[in-house]
Amino acid sequence: MLFYLSLFIFLGALFISLQWFIGGRKLLVLDTYSTDISKHSPPFISVIVAAKNEEQNIYKSVHSLLDQHYPHFEVIVVNDRSSDHTLSFLMELKEKHKNRHKLQIVSISSLPDGWLGKNHALYQGTKHAKGDWLIFTDGDVLFSKETLNKAINCIVSNQLDHLTIIPENIGGTIAYKAFHSYWSILGVWNFIQLKHAGVGAFNMINATVYHEIGTHKALALSPDDDLKLGKRIVKLGFRQKLGFGKNMIRIQWYESIPQVISGLEKNLFAFMRYNTFLVILFSILLFLFHVFPFIGIFSNDLLTRSLFSATILLYIVMYVINIRFVNDKPWLVLSMPFNGILFIYCLCRSAYKTLKRGRVKWRDTEYSLKELRRYMKNN
Structure with missing residues (x-):
């Protein structure tokens, strides 16, 4: 037996x-793409950040976005009912950063029925976006200065409608790192067998495609909104790729096993x-x-x-x-x-x-x- x-x-x-x-051989590594965007006209990008009580991370995260070397972009941070100092740190950036004109702060004071908070916040952010491309991300993600340049070259090279990136993990206890390593392999296999993907830390989607799939209204009560976003994109026949953000996009999801x-x-x-x-x-x-x-x-x-x-x-x-x-x-x-x-x-x-x-x-x-x-x- x-x-x-x-x-x-x-x-x-x-x-x-x-x-x-x-399946892994088909995945992208963002850092392998060029930073040179002179060969094509760089489109305008709107980066939309959902932030609720992110006072520990929001300053560094948004600062890294405003430091991008990419010429045409804006950062829209949706302060979603925060009760800590999230808004204060955002206002400080709005006042002091050299690229402060690229930062918009949108504050939400209530959550309508039929919505999860993050989904609603991202949707509200899109209402203020002027970009040809939208990037949905979180308030604790750190970006290399060349991230947007490489992302656009990746999009153009692979003729994509949607690019989603798994960020590099930083920090944490040894026990947590061991779990993250296990989780990363299991998670990638899950994306491969599902034949669609979505990662909340970096979902980059063509703005026209975003509206064609029904926006976040179609995902209003999905706790796994990032994955469901990717599913709708593939289901409607648009081109999607999953990649890794090693050296380019970083996050500390958790610090320890109890937090996991x-x-x-x-x-x-x-x-x-x-x-x-x-x-x-x-x-x-x-x-x-x-x-x-x-x-x-x-x-x-x-x-x-x-x-x-x-x-x-x-x-x-x-x-x-x-x-x-x-x-x-x-x-x-x-x-x-x-x-x-x-x-x-x-x-x-x-x-x-x-x-x-x-x-x-x-x-x-x-x-x-x-x-x-x-x-x-x-x-």
Whole structure:
């Protein structure tokens, strides 16, 4: 029985790793593109930032945007009901930065029914945008000065309607970095098998296409608005590419494992479409594929042990290849079973907390689970 299970796990891991490797070869690395935009007329870009209580990060983030070497752009920051010093830092930038004329500050004091806060904030930002291209981002993302130049060259070279970039992780404890490495491989595979992508830190979309897909109105109650944005773009036949922002776009998502557990509470059950059966199914599969091989290698049967060892070898190869995209270490593969268990815990915790409350809490605002489920069903 254990032999057949080891064979199933190995064949499944082989399929997934091949899918990840083949799909990964098609992904872009933003830093490989030129900064020279003299060969074509650079279009106007509107960068739209949703910010709620981002006093720790907003100054550095917006400062890095205003420092762009790209000639034609504006930065629209939507201060979404912040109760901290977010607005004060924005006003300081508006007063002192050499490119302050490029900064618009839009303040929102209320959230209409039928909207998630971030989705509504980004939509309000688009109402003030003059750009041929829109970039949706968050208030804690840091940008290299050449990011917009390289992004435009990437768009032109690949004839894209939508470019979405996975940012480079910075900082955090060793345990968090190990989880991020695991999460990055799992996340990229998810994008590859879905055949569409969207990353909230950097979604760059042609303004005309954005309106053709229905704007954020079509995503009003989607907690995974970035992914749903990408899905609608592909569904309507527009051209999309996913890439990595190593050295160009950086973020510290979390600092420690407790922050990871808390931060994923909102999203994970949503990724399962608020379906308890899917939570149970994926938890079982994650345990079998990412945890059990590290137990199975101690089997007394040579063939069974060999299959589990081959499965782990596949994972080691994936971690080594992943260095091309992220600044992580391949030895972090040793933490894979622990991170698999952690991810299962986060997934189950997200489902349990949401079901118990009957609501999802995000940025001090609560949303009815019944309403979110109904929205998911209809979209």
